[in-house]
Amino acid sequence: MSLRISVVSSSMDLDVIGDWKRTHYSVDVKPEMDGCEVTLFGWVQEIRDLGALRFIILQDREGTIQVTVLRKKTSAEVLSKADALQKRFSIGVKGTVKKTDITPRGVEVIPKEIKIFNTAESPPIDICGKTLAKLDVCLDARALDLCREENIAVFKIQHKAVEAVREFLFARGFIEVHTPRFIGSATEGGAALFKVDYFGRDAFLAQSPQLYKEQLVMSLEKVFEIGPFFRAEESHTRRHLSEFVSIDIEEAFADAEDVMQLLEQLMHYVCKTVSEKCGRELAVLKYSVKVPELPFKRLTYDDVLEELKSEGIVIPWGEDIPTPVLRTLGKIHPYFYFITRWPKSARSFYIQPCADRPELTEGFDLMWRWIELVSGGTRVASKRLLVKQLEEKGLNPDSFRCHLQAFDYGMPPHAGWAIGLERLTMMLTGKKNIREVTLYPRDKTRLTP
RNA sequence: GCCCUGGUAGUAUAGUCCGGUCUAGUAUAUGCGGCUGUCGCCCGCAGGACCCGGGUCCAAAUCCCGGCCAGGGCGCCA
Numbered sequence: 001m002s003l004r005i006s007v008v009s010s011s012m013d014l015d016v017i018g019d020w021k022r023t024h025y026s027v028d029v030k031p032e033m034d035g036c037e038v039t040l041f042g043w044v045q046e047i048r049d050l051g052a053l054r055f056i057i058l059q060d061r062e063g064t065i066q067v068t069v070l071r072k073k074t075s076a077e078v079l080s081k082a083d084a085l086q087k088r089f090s091i092g093v094k095g096t097v098k099k100t101d102i103t104p105r106g107v108e109v110i111p112k113e114i115k116i117f118n119t120a121e122s123p124p125i126d127i128c129g130k131t132l133a134k135l136d137v138c139l140d141a142r143a144l145d146l147c148r149e150e151n152i153a154v155f156k157i158q159h160k161a162v163e164a165v166r167e168f169l170f171a172r173g174f175i176e177v178h179t180p181r182f183i184g185s186a187t188e189g190g191a192a193l194f195k196v197d198y199f200g201r202d203a204f205l206a207q208s209p210q211l212y213k214e215q216l217v218m219s220l221e222k223v224f225e226i227g228p229f230f231r232a233e234e235s236h237t238r239r240h241l242s243e244f245v246s247i248d249i250e251e252a253f254a255d256a257e258d259v260m261q262l263l264e265q266l267m268h269y270v271c272k273t274v275s276e277k278c279g280r281e282l283a284v285l286k287y288s289v290k291v292p293e294l295p296f297k298r299l300t301y302d303d304v305l306e307e308l309k310s311e312g313i314v315i316p317w318g319e320d321i322p323t324p325v326l327r328t329l330g331k332i333h334p335y336f337y338f339i340t341r342w343p344k345s346a347r348s349f350y351i352q353p354c355a356d357r358p359e360l361t362e363g364f365d366l367m368w369r370w371i372e373l374v375s376g377g378t379r380v381a382s383k384r385l386l387v388k389q390l391e392e393k394g395l396n397p398d399s400f401r402c403h404l405q406a407f408d409y410g411m412p413p414h415a416g417w418a419i420g421l422e423r424l425t426m427m428l429t430g431k432k433n434i435r436e437v438t439l440y441p442r443d444k445t446r447l448t449p
Numbered sequence: 450g451c452c453c454u455g456g457u458a459g460u461a462u463a464g465u466c467c468g469g470u471c472u473a474g475u476a477u478a479u480g481c482g483g484c485u486g487u488c489g490c491c492c493g494c495a496g497g498a499c500c501c502g503g504g505u506c507c508a509a510a511u512c513c514c515g516g517c518c519a520g521g522g523c524g525c526c527a
Contacts, residue, residue: 051484131477
């Protein structure tokens with residue numbers, strides 16, 4: 001990548017913010033404020049110059065508003081500022097709201113004073129959406145790319161979703177916790193871990209908070225964590241990242257069915273909140289979020305295999321369901337559905353076997369179409385069983401000594417799950433590549449910006 | 450890691466099959482000029498590109514080989 005650092009010495013005198021305070025965001029300027037004076041801050045999104053008339057579209061994080069400069073009726077000072085403006089200049093405008101029928105929003109602002117806080121180069125990508133650059137090019141200029149209304153909409157929706165999750169879990173007595181990202185040994189099995197140098201010792205970046213959140217149910221009982229985790233898999237897909245955000249919960253004295261009910265209620269609440277409160281953002285994305293009906297379908301692994309058989313697809317019992325088959329399944333069940341009672345061979349060592357059929361587990365996935373959104377289950381609370389299952393998976397119980405110790409002191413029955421936040425955001429925004437819903441995505445080849 | 454497809458101005462694309470008026474077309478962006486109601490404003494002018502290396506050939510953006518990068522799929526994984 002060629003990184004050209006250009007420093008243009010602008011001859012322009014920049015303004016200081018002084019005692020100016022924002023009175024309104026762009027979208028809060030309404031026709032009924034006709035005649036009021038407002039102070040707006042933001043960036044020049046677009047300029048349309050008709051000669052005696054210059055339209056400046058001011059953008060802030062909430063939207064845009066038109067600033068109209070009538071050449072004949074404007075002071076020389078304002079005019080010289082208005083003429084100097086270019087795309088992405090950071091500006092402040094003090095002016096009068098004018099009600100009008102000519103703009104789509106019914107308002108424009110007639111400037112009395114303009115401040116230029118910073119100038120800008122001509123942007124390397126089109127942020128107005130006329131000639132949209134490809135994802136890779138956008139990501140290379142991510143800070144600028146994030147100024148696009150569509151991207152602002154994506155991350156405001158994600159913010160609302162996270163807010164709704166916290167609100168929901170707090171209301172049900174869950175305590176938010178923070179477990180370590182540095183871990184001492186690569187033990188959990190499953191995903192490959194990133195190795196880091198920890199004061200001369202080998203350490204690893206955590207792939208999940210699984211073991212810690214289980215330990216915490218014996219003290220805090222109901223916990224959740226929202227944070228980044230790391231997988232060193234060489235995945236090259238639209239739905240995998242090396243660094244992703246997980247929404248993890250663990251609950252004492254609960255089983256899979258309890259946490260599945262919690263989960264479907266949470267999904268309902270998140271969808272409802274986003275569809276009700278993010279109307280403007282969803283409109284920008286030309287997408288809508290359907291509020292799901294409860295309860296979600298619960299298909300057992302055996303049900304799924306039967307169903308696939310009638311589609312002419314045969315999966316050997318005990319095997320995981322391959323991606324192309326999940327796509328087929330997603331067409332049959334085009335919204336939320338659980339897959340429950342997975343075979344032991346397809347689940348982790350910490351998942352509780354079914355009492356009635358020990359070759360099955362109380363593990364489940366929550367699917368959204370063909371994408372695995374959430375994974376969870378009843379956990380093993382018995383140390384003896386846990387050790388047995390570790391051995392069955394070819395893992396060494398010795399390297400789990402610290403974790404297993406917790407099970408000596410009254411580990412309660414417990415269950416939990418983990419939602420992939422980015423996958424949840426894909427579901428809420430209709431985006432088809434996980435990189436689009438990640439501020440600064442990390443994958444096998446991308447480490448910058 | 451494997452398979453498929455691709456890489457042309459800042460951005461997005463046409464041209465590549467079938468090598469030759471390609472002096473590389475278009476849109477948008479940029480710069481300059483013009484325009485009194487734009488909202489993908491409009492009009493005129495200007496500058497700006499064939500991923501890198503090797504090969505075939507009289508001749509390569511175009512064909513062949515290698516590399517790098519990207520997109521999609523698979524696997525791994527959540």
